Amino acid sequence: MFKINNIFEEDYILEYLETRNLVKQYKKSKQNILSWLYSGNKLWYKEPKKDWLIYFRINKQFRALCRLNWNSLIVFDIDNHQD
Numbered sequence: 001m002f003k004i005n006n007i008f009e010e011d012y013i014l015e016y017l018e019t020r021n022l023v024k025q026y027k028k029s030k031q032n033i034l035s036w037l038y039s040g041n042k043l044w045y046k047e048p049k050k051d052w053l054i055y056f057r058i059n060k061q062f063r064a065l066c067r068l069n070w071n072s073l074i075v076f077d078i079d080n081h082q083d
Contacts, residue, residue: 003036033056052067
């Protein structure tokens with residue numbers, strides 16, 4: 001596994017999280033990943049792996065889709081995987 005030093009978001013991500021009351025859960029997941037507490041927030045590669053998309057869980061319903069840029073993750077979308 002690789003060490004993540006920073007997690008950045010696109011501008012519209014925080015607005016999306018605020019409208020669905022997910023900011024607190026997102027920040028907790030983000031902090032767990034940055035401090036290597038992967039108990040409930042593991043980083044997974046989305047299929048197909050050749051696209052190099054990584055995601056982590058915010059809660060049971062929402063996932064944060066990211067791209068790896070050196071030692072940083074850039075969150076570009078929030079996926080509602082139950083719809």
